[in-house]
Amino acid sequence: MPELPEVETVRRGLEPVLAGARLERVILHRPDLRFPFPEGLAERLAGRRITALSRRAKYLIMHVEDGEAILSHLGMSGSWRVEHGEDRAAPGAFHHERSKSSAHDHVVFELTPGTGGRARLVYNDPRRFGFLLLVSEGELGEHPLLAHLGIEPTGNELSGAYLAERFAGKRAPLKLALMDQRIIAGLGNIYVCEALWRAGLSPDRPAGTIGDRADSLADAIRVVIAEAIEAGGSSLRDFIHADGTLGYFQHGFRVYDREGAPCPRCHGTIARSIHSNRSTFHCPRCQE
DNA sequence: CGAATGACCTGTGAGC
């Protein structure tokens, strides 16, 4: 499901409820997500306060008092949703609609938000590619899952010069180089396709041949990610915000999932191809 | 080292 813009959208949605909230009880419904839960996770978290919520690449980081952090990855189909106290007392249409997916509610945090009242934070993940880990704050940077991540595409580090340097000598296609989390962390299938279209670059072009197009690629990445965050991410099959609303960036796709449709720039026909078993969408006419 | 492939899971939609 989620690439960087979706995870950032989740972070922003959860922050008002989570920051300062006290975890009253943690309920683990099934232990077999991608990684098994750490030993005693529920007991270790009970009674502690969440101090802040941050993000690194596609990871959500819930900072817990006393120097630990919950590392949450949503895999392909994970989502967090917030249920407020009043929803439980009188289950409304909202929960009724979504009751079908509750079979995949794997984790529930019962909490007292800093603003008072009661709330439940529920992790739902049909495919169970996501996971939760508990890591000490001091070890976050060196954690194997985070240590080798590349730069964030939202910051000043992303530049044509950076791309040119990291892509130098690479014969791998641009599509794969951009998917490589060790170079830029947070891009996934959708936004790589969209960024390449915006830059007018073919996904098949060897990354090392980026040359003087590196600046425009860096710009395209920055812009597409910013626009997607602004739009609240893309809601394809099952991405919903913590409050149940939808992102709308999917309406802004130029190529993704548009095989056979006309290119908005040159009216060529959008093609679908495969890189590493993932679909790639591009316009063969204006992406070189 | 890099590149290609399969594996992990379940749900959904298309086509027959």
Next chain:
DNA sequence: TGCTCACAGGTCATTC
């Protein structure tokens, strides 16, 4: 209606 197949936003392990 019901079956089968392809495919889905991600990452990791294994094999050259």
